[in-house]
Amino acid sequence: MDTEAVRSFVRAAELGQLRHAADELGVTQQAVSKRIAALERELDVRLFTRTPRGVELTLDGQAFLPHARTIVTGVDRAVTAIGPGSRALRIDVLGLRSAQAVVLHDYWRSHPGTDLDVVTLRVDDPRVAVAAVQAGDVDASFRSVTDPAALPSDVRMIHAFDSPLELLVGPRHPLARARTLTPSRLRRHRIWVPGIAPRSEWAEFYDQLATDFDLRVDAAGPNFGNEVLLDILADSADVATLVGSRDRYVWPANHDLRRIPIAGPTLAYPLSLLLPRADPHPGLRAVIDHFSNLAPLPEPVWRPSWATTPGGGQQEP
Known part of the structure; x- marks a missing residue:
């Protein structure tokens, strides 16, 4: 072959x-x-x-x-x-437009000599990502195991950084003119997040978010991709979605979509990094240090109960 x-x-x-x-x-x-x-x-x-x-x-x-x-x-x-020498540092991200990829690109631009290989495993179950780390297929993976007791002894999870959420709406949505929003103002509005996969970390995240703030998070219907979602938002007067502030989205100018920050509290999606306990790739230390230099989120901050605290667990990799 x-x-x-x-x-x-x-x-x-x-x-x-x-x-x-x-x-x-x-x-x-x-x-x-x-x-x-x-x-x-x-x-x-x-x-x-x-x-x-x-x-x-x-x-x-x-x-x-x-x-x-x-x-x-x-x-x-x-x-x-x-x-x-050794092979490139290989890190798994959820998508090439995700906050993880954006922050890694920022790191690479400031360290252009870094031999970095950014990959997407395209899996929803974090256990598959854990297995990839164990096998050495990737050196680290941006995934969260919401029950730390379920982690095998040879893999550890550290807090990388928090991704604050924004509300994304079309120009006809009743919240479209807001400069900022509190979570309480999102109540009774339909927040459509298609493609929430069972057993995924984001399924548990949205469950806790909806419960803690009495939000209407709707995952109904198939996920036809970001382009279709953005088209629907542009034409809708009642549908909104949540996106990470660092996530990259591109839409036609005539869509006139609005990204509105959420504060009081800031809603933080915690991004964790899975890596081996023994003999991690030597390039990981500098990447993790880069995360620690990101600007802190505006207080107060809401995180799901399973999130590690910022700075927690960031020992030498």
Whole structure:
């Protein structure tokens, strides 16, 4: 089996675009496409389906992906074992437009010599991320295990930073003209957050948030992606959603969407980092130090009950 074809498959699956995978691998999009086509012929299955926005995994592709990652990791480790230096620091983020990716990009811009590999595992269950850390597939993962007792002894979780929430609404929403909002002003308004996955950390976060502030958080309906959500908000007079203040969203100018900060208290989504207890990647220390230099949130701050306190657990990695 051509390991470079497997590597091309993994990066295309993680990035959702053949072009982006080609850019990262330093080859042409046609080369990536040919490698994946050859791999599909060898396996006698289709691994991707084409969409207007890129590629999506088939069921066979989803089944093959974790094993393909193991193949790529094994090859990388084999090369590292006989070569000078060590491989890039590999950190898993929830998405390339997420607050985690934004903060990591800020770190990389201020430390341009850093050999950093940002990946997306595309899993909802934090136990899968824990397993990836244990296996060495990633050096750290931006995931939270809400029950610390469930963490295996060889993985630890530290507080990275807090992401304050903002209300995102269209121009016709009754709260659209507000400069800031208190959580109490969100009551009785429909807050639509599609795609809340069972057993995920954000499912527990929104459950506690809705209970503590008597909010109407609606997860009904399929998640068709951010573009569809933004289109709906732009046309709606009663639907809003919550986003992280550092999350990147891009919409057409005529949508005229409004991001409104929430304070009194600030609603903080706590972002944690999973990493191995023994022999963590040496590049992690500088990244964690970067988190500690982020501006503190305006007090008072609400966090879910399972959140570690800022600065808590940030011992030497």
